[in-house]
Amino acid sequence: MIAITDPRIEEYLMRLAPEEDPYVQEMEQLARERRFPIVDRLVGRLLYLLTRLRQPQLVVELGSGFGYSTWWFARAISITGKVVMTDHDQENIDYARRIFQETGLADRIEFRVGNALTIGRDYDNIDLLFIDVDKQDYRQAAEIMLPRLAKNALIIADNALWYGRVAEGNDDPETRGIAEFNRFMFARRDFFTTILPLRDGVLLSYKYG
Amino acid sequence: MIAITDPRIEEYLMRLAPEEDPYVQEMEQLARERRFPIVDRLVGRLLYLLTRLRQPQLVVELGSGFGYSTWWFARAISITGKVVMTDHDQENIDYARRIFQETGLADRIEFRVGNALTIGRDYDNIDLLFIDVDKQDYRQAAEIMLPRLAKNALIIADNALWYGRVAEGNDDPETRGIAEFNRFMFARRDFFTTILPLRDGVLLSYKYG
Ligand SMILES: C[S@@+](CC[C@H](N)C(=O)[O-])C[C@H]1O[C@@H](n2cnc3c(N)ncnc32)[C@H](O)[C@@H]1O
Ligand SMILES: C[S@@+](CC[C@H](N)C(=O)[O-])C[C@H]1O[C@@H](n2cnc3c(N)ncnc32)[C@H](O)[C@@H]1O
Numbered sequence: 292m293i294a295i296t297d298p299r300i301e302e303y304l305m306r307l308a309p310e311e312d313p314y315v316q317e318m319e320q321l322a323r324e325r326r327f328p329i330v331d332r333l334v335g336r337l338l339y340l341l342t343r344l345r346q347p348q349l350v351v352e353l354g355s356g357f358g359y360s361t362w363w364f365a366r367a368i369s370i371t372g373k374v375v376m377t378d379h380d381q382e383n384i385d386y387a388r389r390i391f392q393e394t395g396l397a398d399r400i401e402f403r404v405g406n407a408l409t410i411g412r413d414y415d416n417i418d419l420l421f422i423d424v425d426k427q428d429y430r431q432a433a434e435i436m437l438p439r440l441a442k443n444a445l446i447i448a449d450n451a452l453w454y455g456r457v458a459e460g461n462d463d464p465e466t467r468g469i470a471e472f473n474r475f476m477f478a479r480r481d482f483f484t485t486i487l488p489l490r491d492g493v494l495l496s497y498k499y500g
Numbered sequence: 501m502i503a504i505t506d507p508r509i510e511e512y513l514m515r516l517a518p519e520e521d522p523y524v525q526e527m528e529q530l531a532r533e534r535r536f537p538i539v540d541r542l543v544g545r546l547l548y549l550l551t552r553l554r555q556p557q558l559v560v561e562l563g564s565g566f567g568y569s570t571w572w573f574a575r576a577i578s579i580t581g582k583v584v585m586t587d588h589d590q591e592n593i594d595y596a597r598r599i600f601q602e603t604g605l606a607d608r609i610e611f612r613v614g615n616a617l618t619i620g621r622d623y624d625n626i627d628l629l630f631i632d633v634d635k636q637d638y639r640q641a642a643e644i645m646l647p648r649l650a651k652n653a654l655i656i657a658d659n660a661l662w663y664g665r666v667a668e669g670n671d672d673p674e675t676r677g678i679a680e681f682n683r684f685m686f687a688r689r690d691f692f693t694t695i696l697p698l699r700d701g702v703l704l705s706y707k708y709g
Contacts, residue, residue, distance in 0.1 A: 303667035336694040344553040458512035477516045485545040
């Protein structure tokens with residue numbers, strides 16, 4: 292495995308932007324306790340900034356877990372916007388519902404339990420699509436969702452470097468899934484795609500027109 | 501010095517997005533020959549994507565060198581937009597003028613020779629500000645330019661980790677300059693600021709309202 296960011300740099304960055312929101316802290320704590328793979332704080336902050344820049348009316352998240360990434364989107368959209376969160380684990384969605392009710396953000400969110408690749412088909416004109424499902428399914432998720440995007444949509448996909456394994460050329464199904472997804476997105480001439488080597492790799496893809 | 505991104509990952513990312521534009525290749529070659537510090541390809545691609553997302557009418561670049569970063573902005577803005585490039589080295593600006601005339605992008609660009617901190621005062625309503633001058637001057641550049649930003653402006657500053665030295669707490673003037681700039685930007689409550697540990701660190705700051 293390739294270490295992507297030096298821990299001293301992560302620490303410096305955490306010190307610069309201490310997080311005061313108790314719900315963010317609670318969710319980060321929960322992730323540590325359960326060893327649940329959330330995007331980390333830095334990626335969360337990037338999601339927030341990109342969302343502000345794009346000003347989406349509709350965000351669809353495939354694979355929301357218990358809502359950590361959702362929180363960053365929900366904070367960043369305007370009050371007329373909506374975030375669809377999806378997870379096949381009922382408990383995750385219940386937890387998220389409680390958190391978002393307490394923070395007053397619940398009316399910006401649709402809580403959907405089930406297979407994200409099925410639920411995704413219920414939406415059109417998606418301004419911002421976030422992909423964080425099982426890694427074998429990234430390519431299929433892209434194929435299903437691309438026709439459902441709005442003009443100038445932004446796609447964000449987490450784990451685009453998969454602990455660096457895509458660069459090492461590993462051949463397990465998850466690494467292959469990510470590698471195929473990356474090739475697929477970079478081959479589309481109607482999107483501008485790049486990967487930020489941030490944490491586990493964040494793929495960004497902007498739809499021309 | 502702390503290595504920020506593993507070379508195998510950089511290589512994988514380069515292979516995914518081969519660059520076919522001969523001017524980009526020429527400028528990257530020139531940078532290697534002269535050991536001239538341009539933002540690299542990955543940061544260039546990020547500049548492009550952020551510019552597309554923000555859709556600025558006016559981009560002001562403080563410290564453009566011979567125009568590599570300028571090229572990414574100029575490609576990303578609409579035909580009604582403008583990029584102001586600044587450098588105190590006449591030769592750099594002359595080179596850029598030739599390149600941009602050949603590529604047909606010259607009419608989107610203002611070529612300005614002189615001190616970027618002075619030239620910057622000629623502009624208002626800046627949608628996107630890029631800072632890449634001498635590192636001691638970042639804080640002063642921010643103080644001069646913040647009042648000149650448009651609504652929802654985006655600031656991008658290169659070298660926000662300064663080879664990791666800000667995290668190591670070095671005390672030379674350049675590291676101090678960057679560290680003070682970072683603290684200054686993160687303390688502003690009217691901006692949302694984050695640093696991507698991409699190459700040498702890219703600070704992004706979004707102006708609320
Ligand atoms: C990496 S975690 C999500 C973390 C979340 N995005 C965050 O950053 O806070 C992936 C989640 O997606 C769920 N998941 C994976 N594949 C799914 C699918 N096809 N449909 C619905 N949920 C899925 C898993 O149960 C897990 O909770
Ligand atoms: C790091 S290089 C710029 C590279 C360029 N942004 C790119 O990525 O292709 C910094 C450039 O800024 C110029 N420079 C530094 N401080 C300046 C200032 N105060 N006014 C004008 N130019 C400056 C230097 O001459 C040098 O060409």
